[in-house]
Amino acid sequence: MASLQLKNLKKIYPHSANTRKGTEKKTNLQITEEGVVAVQDFSLDIADKEFIVLVGPSGCGKTTTLRMVAGLEEITAGELYIDGKLMNDVEPKNRDISMVFQSYALYPHLKVWENIGFPLKLRKVDKATIRKRVKEVAEILDITEYLDRKPKELSGGQRQRVAIGRAIVREPKVLLMDEPLSNLDAKLRNHMRTEIIKLRQKINTTFIYVTHDQTEAMTLGDRIVIMKDGFIQQIGTPQEVYDHPANLFVVGFIGTPQMNFFEGELLHSAEGYHITVEGHPMSLPMEKQNRLAAANAQLQKITMGVRPDYLYPAGEREGLAARVEVTEMMGSEVHVHGSVNGKDVVVIVPTVDKDGRHFQPPEVGEEIRLDFSTELCHLFGGHGENLEK
Numbered sequence: 001m002a003s004l005q006l007k008n009l010k011k012i013y014p015h016s017a018n019t020r021k022g023t024e025k026k027t028n029l030q031i032t033e034e035g036v037v038a039v040q041d042f043s044l045d046i047a048d049k050e051f052i053v054l055v056g057p058s059g060c061g062k063t064t065t066l067r068m069v070a071g072l073e074e075i076t077a078g079e080l081y082i083d084g085k086l087m088n089d090v091e092p093k094n095r096d097i098s099m100v101f102q103s104y105a106l107y108p109h110l111k112v113w114e115n116i117g118f119p120l121k122l123r124k125v126d127k128a129t130i131r132k133r134v135k136e137v138a139e140i141l142d143i144t145e146y147l148d149r150k151p152k153e154l155s156g157g158q159r160q161r162v163a164i165g166r167a168i169v170r171e172p173k174v175l176l177m178d179e180p181l182s183n184l185d186a187k188l189r190n191h192m193r194t195e196i197i198k199l200r201q202k203i204n205t206t207f208i209y210v211t212h213d214q215t216e217a218m219t220l221g222d223r224i225v226i227m228k229d230g231f232i233q234q235i236g237t238p239q240e241v242y243d244h245p246a247n248l249f250v251v252g253f254i255g256t257p258q259m260n261f262f263e264g265e266l267l268h269s270a271e272g273y274h275i276t277v278e279g280h281p282m283s284l285p286m287e288k289q290n291r292l293a294a295a296n297a298q299l300q301k302i303t304m305g306v307r308p309d310y311l312y313p314a315g316e317r318e319g320l321a322a323r324v325e326v327t328e329m330m331g332s333e334v335h336v337h338g339s340v341n342g343k344d345v346v347v348i349v350p351t352v353d354k355d356g357r358h359f360q361p362p363e364v365g366e367e368i369r370l371d372f373s374t375e376l377c378h379l380f381g382g383h384g385e386n387l388e389k
């Protein structure tokens with residue numbers, strides 16, 4: 001149990017031979033004379049027992065941030081507080097933090113119970129207490145029957161549970177997890193995700209969890225931190241980042257299938273703000289207009305986004321003309337893929353509507369009309385920024 005304050009954390013990795021200015025490819029990280037700036041301006045207050053998820057593409061600084069919190073990586077600038085105490089120069093072992101790694105990092109020659117009890121043994125806890133704690137943890141994680149096995153005699157999911165067991169056995173104040181499920185197959189990952197939700201209810205710990213996976217981010221996090229190139233893009237509850245993504249990058253990470261985008265223009269008249277979408281004029285609800293006004297949104301060309309669930313076939317009525325390319329029957333819904341003015345679009349239609357009528361998927365090549373409520377659309381400016389406040 002602990003609250004954390006991360007204040008303007010920054011990490012610069014000193015140059016090595018291949019990170020000299022301009023030589024590093026693939027990432028857009030800032031490279032200065034001092035080195036590679038892997039994380040910067042990272043500020044976040046984490047409440048006691050909160051579950052924070054860090055999400056973002058490879059190389060955006062997630063692991064680096066965790067390692068700075070754990071004390072495994074020196075903090076170049078900024079401050080880290082745990083329960084109000086400055087931790088920058090505190091040894092990792094004195095921070096009361098545990099970390100679960102993607103690779104499990106179990107000791108192959110030790111049995112499961114010895115692996116789990118190891119952190120207690122290191123701290124010279126007496127044998128009886130170790131046995132008792134290992135038993136409790138094994139029950140929480142449902143691995144009691146494997147305690148006498150060696151790691152190589154376990155499945156991936158079981159090994160990952162042992163790694164989690166070892167991390168929670170001494171009841172750390174903070175539990176850091178770096179992509180703990182990414183080595184598991186999809187089915188096991190789903191199962192372990194639920195297990196982590198249950199685990200959270202059983203132990204009194206603050207979590208910081210790193211993932212690439214947006215489903216994990218959405219389902220596990222009290223709040224999600226979306227990162228790109230070492231910078232935080234947005235911090236919010238799953239609902240907030242879904243409903244009000246700060247920019248197009250966040251949109252790319254949250255929501256699947258991805259949001260649809262159309263070209264448009266933000267205009268203003270005596271009635272207030274309104275838009276055109278692929279040439280069609282559309283009015284905006286008052287609430288949206290107020291948010292645009294609060295953000296002092298400038299009149300400009302925009303990218304308009306609508307999630308696939310909020311577009312719907314409009315029948316004969318006005319709407320965007322779309323040419324159907326593929327329909328996918330997913331069971332409870334149909335995904336209709338097509339194009340509007342040459343742009344890919346996907347629409348999710350429930351197979352059965354609320355009155356029990358079945359949706360008749362359109363034929364490939366057919367032209368359909370798509371409509372949406374402008375309450376549910378997102379307006380982005382030239383730099384991908386959300387124009388509403």
Ligand SMILES: Nc1ncnc2c1ncn2[C@@H]1O[C@H](COP(=O)(O)OP(=O)(O)OP(=O)(O)O)[C@@H](O)[C@H]1O
Pocket residue numbers: 013014027029036038056057058059060061062063064065212
């Ligand atoms: N020891 C190091 N020395 C130099 N640069 C490093 C070092 N560790 C990481 N980096 C760089 O810092 C950046 C952030 O790395 P980090 O491992 O934090 O990314 P990540 O978000 O965890 O990525 P992934 O999803 O691939 O694990 C990367 O560009 C990486 O190349």
Ligand SMILES: [Mg+2]
Pocket residue numbers: 062063064178
């Ligand atoms: Mg990483």
